[in-house]
Structures are given as C-alpha cells and as structure tokens.
Amino acid sequence: MLHNTISPPLSNDAPVVLEMSHVSKSFGAVTALVDVSVKLRKGEVLALVGDNGAGKSTLIKVLSGYHKPDAGTITSKGRPVRFQSPRDARAEGIETVYQDLALIGDLSIYHNMFIGREYHKRVLGMRMLDNDRMRGMAEEYLSTLGINIPNVNSTVDRLSGGQRQCVAVARSIYSSPSVLILDEPLAALGVRESAHVLGLVQKLRREREVSIILIVHNYSQIFEVCDRINFLHSGEIVLDAATSDITEEELTRTVKSGLGRLLRPEERAVPMAATP
Template sequence: MNTQAIPPLSKDAPTVLEMTNISKSFGAVTALVDVSIKLRQGEVLALVGDNGAGKSTLIKILSGFHQPDTGTIVSQGKEVRFASPRDARAQGIETVYQDLALVGDLSVFHNMFLGREYHKRFLGLNLLDNRKMREQAQLYLDTLGITIPSVNSTVDLLSGGQRQCIAVARSIYSSPKILVLDEPLAALGVRESAHVLGLIQNLRQQRQVSVILIVHNYNQIFEVCDRINFLHAGEVALDASTADTSEEELIRIVKSGLGTRAIEAAAAEIRPGLV
C-alpha cells in the first residue's frame, strides 16, 4: 500500500465532530468517564483499547443506540442529541458493524440498495428497477476500486473482505459525513484485510469522508490512520498523531501501566510532548 500518495490532512480542516465529557453507566458498571474526542474533515481516527475499554459504547452513543448520561455531541458545529440511529444517520453518521447487516442470499446490487431500491412503473405495476440498480452498483464499486466477480453474485459467495467492502460501499453510497467502522478487519486474512485497508486508504486520499476506525492491529493503524485515541477503563488515555509516534512506541505506551498518568509518564519518557 502506497502511503506516499496520501495528502497530509490540512491544518485548516474544520472539525466535523466533537464529543465532550461523555459518560455512560449501565447500573453499577461504568462504561465511559468524561470521554472527549474530536474528528476533522477527511481525517481517519483510530480508536483502540482492550475489550471493555468503552469503544463500543462510545460508537453506539455516536450512532444513536445509546444516550449518554452526561456530555455533549456537536456535529457540523451544532449541538445534537440522538434518540435513535435514524437521528444519527440524518446528521450524516453511518456505522458499519461486524455483522455487516448484509443479506447473504441476495445479490450484491440488491444489497447495495437494500431499503432504498429504485422502482419503475410497468403496465401499472410498481416493479424493482433491477437494471438501474445493477448499473449504478457496478459504476459505484468501480469508482471505489472494489473488485468482485459480479454484482449479480449473491453475497454469500463472496470472501469476507469482499463482503466488508460491500458493506462499507453501501454506507458510503448514502454520502455520509462520518463513517464509523467497528473492527472491519476482525477475522479477515491478510489478503482480505488488504481489500478493506485499500478502500479506507482511498477514502483517506480523497479527504471527503471522516472515518472512525476501531481496530486491534497496531500495524494497520499506521498504514491508514492520521491519529490515534487510546481508551483505557472508559477514559481517553492517549491522543496522538500517527506521524508523531510509531507502532513500537504505541505498544510500549499501552504496556506501560494502567490509567492516564502511567501512560503520560511513559509517553514523556519516549518522546516529550507526545501526549
């Protein structure tokens, strides 16, 4: 993957999302504690952390599945509250979860337009316009650089990486401002992961869609991401540019201890001003 062709994120790129002091508890379990993140136009932000760190809760709040106990969300310069996923989508926030929400026995082009099908009138009947959907799906996948055997193929005949790309492409087709990818590389092989990473890299190169990427493989973070937010025990313990650190440094920081203070101390030892 050629990262040299990726233009640096403009210093003047506007902030498209701010989540400030977000806290969330489920009964006696505290999932998030005053979490604050920012996302700029065209930026790819890696959200990392161990299981139970609060990553899934944070994106479910952003996606409208959960409401925060405290804190604010500002999207496109306006404070918003999401009572449902529909509210989040109305603000241009699309989320692709690990289950992908694809229908295996439907064709690729039918999955691309699931819930927003094109129709045509014929002899007084309202029929699916399969030809238009097929052509539009092929054109759009070609534009994104996604290669599959045929848009007529059923999804269950595709590889895991190809399915992930179709799910991402479907979300991008709705012209989101923010795309959230929940561990899109989980359970994928090297070759399949390369398909998905290539798609994310294409989005990064265009700098039109802002992406939040939940990922566990630190090497992949430095391939396609501009910035890292490390969550630990419901807190953002590290916020760093990928240009200012490395995979080795990130691993050392993560292993340095528990909590924000320990990570800040380790970061200061490695490279002053990192945190």
C-alpha cells in the same frame, strides 16, 4: 486490489465535523464511558484502540444514536445534536459498519447495496423494483471505488470476507456520509483481504472527503492508514496522539504500561523486554 499511494497530509485548518465533549454513560452499576471527549476533523482517519471492555462499542453506539449519553454533549458540524435513534445519526451524515455487516447472504450484491433505499419503476401500473437501474448503479459505484466484484448478480454468501467488508463500506458511503465508523473491519480477515479493505480506507483518506473512525487491534495497520490515535482504557480516553508523533513500538509500550499517556523520552529508551 487498490493501489496504496501516499495520502496528502491532513490540513491544519481542517474543520471539526464531529465532537463528543465530556460524555459519560453507565448501564446500572457498570460505567462504560467516563468524561470522554473526542474530536474528528474533516477528512481525518482516527484510530480507536483499547482492550475488550474498554468502552469502544459504547462510544460508537452513542455516536450512532443507539445509546443516549448520561452526561456530556455531541456536536456535529458545529451544532449541538441529540440523537434519539440511529436514524437521527444517519440523517446527520453518520454511517456505521458493524462487525456483523448487516448484509443478507442469499440476496444479490446489488440488492444488498440498496437495502432500505431501493429504486422502483411502474410496469403496467404496478410498482416494481427497478433491478436494471440498481444493478447498473452498483457496478458503476463499486468500480469507482476500486472494488473488484466480477458479478454483482452473485449472492453475498459467495464473497470472501474482505469483499463483504468492502461491499458493506461501499453501501454505507453511497449515501455520502460525512462520518464513517468502521467497527473492527479487519477482524478475522487474512492478510490479502485486510489489504483490500485497508486499500479502500486509504482511497477515502486520499480524497479527504469522508471522516473515518476506525476500530482496529493491529497497530501496524493503524500506521498505514490513520492520522491520529485515541486509546480508550476503562471508559476513558487516556491517549490522543498523531500517528506522526508516536511509533508503533511506543504505542505498544504505552498501552502495555497502563500509564495512559505518551511516554517521556527516558521511558521510551527502555528496551521492550524490560517492560513488565
């Protein structure tokens, strides 16, 4: 388990590493995103919240290169970019861990760590997998991240849900991305497993080297590890607030109210029970 120590505050002059400006996306008659603008600064952990169907999956798939926006622009490290495929996004330093994790259950942990970027060696003139090298590198890297996996020779299907999430995250950040997108990494995890994954996110946040977009439904977890919150409603970003400027109760009221903005002081004073 990773120790959850206090993270340093995000620098006020941290540069913007990824930005969506006035992005819209439709699928036939269904509008998924409407004039969406999102900024992500270096080392920032941004929570993306919203009900099912709000457009969260479409937003991250646009950033990941799976969908092309109908309108608007994407800027990476100050340069406008146009992603034709997920490979283009990864080349720009954007890695995404989806809910299905894309792990192969009957392969070893260390083989999963290097899927698509395996190391090879020559043996008697034949090109073969360098399993010893990959095994040693996986052990060292997981240990560096504080991920406790007793045996990297074990197959992934023997791991707990939390361990699988951590392996998927570790695999993604092994390529040194500038942006990591985590699509509901805590879904269906128990308290202990969620704590392990949150501990890994917190470690990355403390180091402030990777910028993270975290899709999550549990608001208390947002306030544990995130710097800022974007609330997506019916395809629009209707709330952009620092976690230091809003409480969990206020966020809950704002989301339930459907007002699409931070509540005024007089509105915040209304008891929760009085909110429809």
